[in-house]
Amino acid sequence: MKSEIIMRGGQNKLARGVALALGGALAVTVTSAQAQMPELTWSGLLEIEANWAEDYEGGSGSDLNLATVELGLEARFNELLSARVLLLYEDDGEDSEVEVDEAVISLGLPAMPGAYLEVGRQYVPFGRFETALVSDPLALELAETRETAALLGWESDQFYGAAWVFSGDTRDNLNGVGLNLGMLFDAGPVEMDLGVAYTSTLGDSDTLQEVDAVVEGKRVGGYNAYVTAVHGPFTLAAEYVVAEKRFDAGQLEFNGKGARPSVWGVELAWE
Numbered sequence: 001m002k003s004e005i006i007m008r009g010g011q012n013k014l015a016r017g018v019a020l021a022l023g024g025a026l027a028v029t030v031t032s033a034q035a036q037m038p039e040l041t042w043s044g045l046l047e048i049e050a051n052w053a054e055d056y057e058g059g060s061g062s063d064l065n066l067a068t069v070e071l072g073l074e075a076r077f078n079e080l081l082s083a084r085v086l087l088l089y090e091d092d093g094e095d096s097e098v099e100v101d102e103a104v105i106s107l108g109l110p111a112m113p114g115a116y117l118e119v120g121r122q123y124v125p126f127g128r129f130e131t132a133l134v135s136d137p138l139a140l141e142l143a144e145t146r147e148t149a150a151l152l153g154w155e156s157d158q159f160y161g162a163a164w165v166f167s168g169d170t171r172d173n174l175n176g177v178g179l180n181l182g183m184l185f186d187a188g189p190v191e192m193d194l195g196v197a198y199t200s201t202l203g204d205s206d207t208l209q210e211v212d213a214v215v216e217g218k219r220v221g222g223y224n225a226y227v228t229a230v231h232g233p234f235t236l237a238a239e240y241v242v243a244e245k246r247f248d249a250g251q252l253e254f255n256g257k258g259a260r261p262s263v264w265g266v267e268l269a270w271e
Contacts, residue, residue, distance in 0.1 A: 038075040045070035049091075067091050070101070080108040101146075115154040124149055125162050125180045126199045128226040130237040132269035139239040142263050143224060145205045147176070159183055168204045176201045176219075190231045197224040202243050202261075208252075217251035220244055233271050240264040 047068040054060040069089040076082040088101035104120035124147055129140040153162035161181040168176045182195030202222030203214045221244035229236045246258035253259060 038077045041074040041076070043070075043072040043074075065091050069098075072102075080110065082106045112154065114156050115152065118151045118153065119149075121146065121148045122151070124151065124164050124166070124178055124199070125153075126178055126197045126222070127224045127241060128193070128195060128228065128237075128239060130226070130228050130235075130239070131267060132235065132271065133267070137239065137265050137267070138263040139224070139226075139241045139265055142207055142261060143199075143202065143205050143222065143241045144207070145199065147204065158185060166204075168201055176204060187229075190229050193226075193228040195226050198222070199224075203247070203251075208261075211252060213251045214247065217248055220247050235269045235271070236267070237269070238264070238266045 045068060047066075048064070049067040050062075050064045052060065052062040067090070070086060072084065072086040074082060074084040083105045084102065085100065085104075086102040087098055089096065089098045100121065102120070102122055104118050104122050107117045109115040109117060124145050126145055127139055127143050129137055129144065131137045131140075147166040147168065149164045149166035151162055151164035154160065159182070162179070164178045165174050166176045166178075167174050176199075178197065178199040180195065180197040182193065185192050198221065200221045201219045202208065203217075203220055205222075208214045222241060223244065224239070224241050226239040227237070240262070241264075242262035243260045246260040249256070249258045251258065252261070
């Protein structure tokens with residue numbers, strides 16, 4: 001994204017542009033004739049953890065640490081163009097550092113009502129990961145995927161969806177793709193959210209990227225299905241993630257053969 005202030009004849013004009021380089025083929029520019037600062041929205045999160053534990057031999061220990069810090073900024077330039085950046089720090093011992101967790105440019109598409117384009121580092125919508133727990137659900141542990149992706153999404157009163165493309169963490173080609181489709185509706189007094197998703201490379205999830213053999217081996221896709229039902233103070237959420245086929249045994253092994261990882265979870269919350 002390029003943002004600059006141009007001074008001409010004593011007048012201040014603000015020019016804002018977005019250049020999306022997909023093989024150098026696409027460029028979109030949005031220009032405002034009047035000087036106007038973007039609308040800024042800040043957000044943040046701070047988590048401090050304290051713990052105490054005792055083992056079976058009577059020994060004990062305690063600790064106090066800064067667990068998580070998030071600092072986010074969203075800049076809205078006009079009704080169509082916005083950008084967001086999220087910085088994240090998590091306590092990982094000696095490997096702890098501040099990183100750019102998300103950095104995304106969003107562009108509305110007036111020719112397609114409800115449609116939008118997002119380009120940048122983001123968590124692609126492969127899965128819902130709905131939970132009221134402090135700990136992450138198993139579906140998120142297996143399938144959460146952060147990539148630098150180009151995503152085309154759309155929303156209406158009842159339907160939503162997204163399609164995206166990325167190259168993955170170790171690939172040089174834009175051959176990673178994904179699709180998410182969902183539906184919102186009321187079943188009597190119950191508010192329902194149903195959805196399915198597909199990714200061509202489950203091995204690019206944040207968890208499986210920690211396995212070197214998965215990174216270097218063949219690509220294996222994945223499927224996701226989720227449902228959330230809300231009735232008054234009660235929320236029922238269920239989700240299922242499964243690999244499209246087995247990995248090679250040299251990539252990810254289970255019981256002497258290639259593993260086909262899958263997880264499911266059901267959660268009932270009362271708020």
